[in-house]
Amino acid sequence: MSNPKPLPFSEATVRAVAEDFPTPFYLYNEKGIRESCRSLNSAFSWSDGFRNYFAVKATPNPHIMSIVKEESLGADCSSRAELMLAEKIGLRGEQVMFTSNNTPVFEFQAAKDLGAVLNLDDITHIDFVDQNLGLPELVSFRYNPGSAREGNVIIGKPEEAKYGFTEDQLFEGYRTLKERGVRRFGLHTMVASNELDGSFFVETARMLFDLAARILQQLDVRIEFVNLGGGIGIPYRPEDKAVDLKAVGDRIHSLYDEMIVPAGLDPLRVVLENGRMITGPHGYLVTRCIHHKQIYRNYVGVDASMANLMRPGIYGAYHHITVLGKEDAPHNKVVDVVGSLCENNDKFAIGRALPEIDRGDLLVIHDAGAHGHAMGFQYNGKLRSAELLLQENGDVKQIRRAETYDDYFATLDFAEFD
Numbered sequence: 001m002s003n004p005k006p007l008p009f010s011e012a013t014v015r016a017v018a019e020d021f022p023t024p025f026y027l028y029n030e031k032g033i034r035e036s037c038r039s040l041n042s043a044f045s046w047s048d049g050f051r052n053y054f055a056v057k058a059t060p061n062p063h064i065m066s067i068v069k070e071e072s073l074g075a076d077c078s079s080r081a082e083l084m085l086a087e088k089i090g091l092r093g094e095q096v097m098f099t100s101n102n103t104p105v106f107e108f109q110a111a112k113d114l115g116a117v118l119n120l121d122d123i124t125h126i127d128f129v130d131q132n133l134g135l136p137e138l139v140s141f142r143y144n145p146g147s148a149r150e151g152n153v154i155i156g157k158p159e160e161a162k163y164g165f166t167e168d169q170l171f172e173g174y175r176t177l178k179e180r181g182v183r184r185f186g187l188h189t190m191v192a193s194n195e196l197d198g199s200f201f202v203e204t205a206r207m208l209f210d211l212a213a214r215i216l217q218q219l220d221v222r223i224e225f226v227n228l229g230g231g232i233g234i235p236y237r238p239e240d241k242a243v244d245l246k247a248v249g250d251r252i253h254s255l256y257d258e259m260i261v262p263a264g265l266d267p268l269r270v271v272l273e274n275g276r277m278i279t280g281p282h283g284y285l286v287t288r289c290i291h292h293k294q295i296y297r298n299y300v301g302v303d304a305s306m307a308n309l310m311r312p313g314i315y316g317a318y319h320h321i322t323v324l325g326k327e328d329a330p331h332n333k334v335v336d337v338v339g340s341l342c343e344n345n346d347k348f349a350i351g352r353a354l355p356e357i358d359r360g361d362l363l364v365i366h367d368a369g370a371h372g373h374a375m376g377f378q379y380n381g382k383l384r385s386a387e388l389l390l391q392e393n394g395d396v397k398q399i400r401r402a403e404t405y406d407d408y409f410a411t412l413d414f415a416e417f418d
């Protein structure tokens with residue numbers, strides 16, 4: 001059986017890397033990341049000032065962020081640490097979108113200091129920012145359409161989500177901004193996560209275009225950009241189909257001509273804040289089989305755990321697994337692939353048909369490049385792994401070292417036990 005999700009690097013490359021770096025480790029493919037940036041930019045090349053603000057939370061590593069910066073992406077930050085990363089790699093001003101929620105003053109301050117676009121999550125934040133820091137010249141609001149939109153399985157129903165303004169609050173909010181002298185305005189929403197149906201994003205554009213037109217008519221407030229959020233899905237399963245970005249871009253272009261131009265809102269910038277589709281397919285968690293166990297089910301134990309990649313454990317997410325060098329062997333052993341946490345959901349695969357796996361075999365877990373290492377944790381005293389980058393020239397560069405026990409214990413004071 002041939003591997004339906006071929007790896008972008010050779011078996012020899014991965015084996016050589018695994019000689020130099022202990023498993024588990026993350027391996028990112030620079031070429032693929034650049035290609036994803038380019039295909040998104042090209043799908044929206046019709047839109048003047050288009051920008052995807054890379055959602056830093058997906059892969060908060062400055063080496064990855066500077067690759068996407070070279071491809072003209074900005075940064076979407078949700079916290080001070082993410083703003084610090086953006087600043088470190090030389091992003092500032094309107095190259096940075098600050099989309100946060102339940103935000104403390106110090107984080108608004110950090111965003112304002114960097115000149116980032118403030119995308120407010122709640123109507124009370126107008127006063128909060130005004131009283132604590134003063135409102136900047138440009139302010140954006142996050143819209144929560146409530147029951148007007150369905151949401152999707154991952155993000156859930158908008159009316160049950162904690163984010164954003166209601167429609168009435170949006171109108172009231174822009175009116176207040178105008179009264180207080182704000183002169184530039186943005187509008188944002190995010191109603192889908194890991195969505196593979198491109199129509200979803202077209203409908204989101206329709207919803208925001210319609211709102212922007214009504215806001216102009218009713219308030220004489222001219223929205224200068226709409227941010228359709230992130231959430232473009234990736235084909236985690238071999239049978240999944242990637243979103244046709246060009247088709248989505250073209251359909252949004254048609255809507256722009258139908259709705260924005262006649263409303264007198266042209267030029268209106270269309271921006272996005274995707275993370276997953278940029279890095280997700282281009283990051284791999286490489287781990288090694290260390291045990292087999294047979295009780296009521298057959299288990300393959302690996303040296304990575306849910307602390308390295310929690311998506312399967314918390315969302316039941318599918319991540320394809322290639323057993324290195326056994327791509328063409330019969331996939332006739334049904335196993336659960338598990339880590340070593342004292343948590344029964346610490347499983348990378350349940351009931352998966354894989355080839356016979358021997359102790360020492362390398363398993364490559366696909367599509368781990370976004371919300372993978374970033375969501376890692378240290379429960380059970382597990383250390384975070386290294387992150388490595390396969391560069392376009394074929395060299396492998398360590399872009400984050402693995403944690404040590406000194407890192408793990410760094411915040412404890414053992415003096416009184418010496």
Ligand SMILES: Cc1ncc(COP(=O)(O)O)c(C=O)c1O
Pocket residue numbers: 055058076099190193194229230231232273274275276277370
């Ligand atoms: C506000 C916001 N923007 C963008 C993103 C990025 O989403 P994705 O990586 O799925 O594109 C997220 C993800 O949680 C988010 O919360």
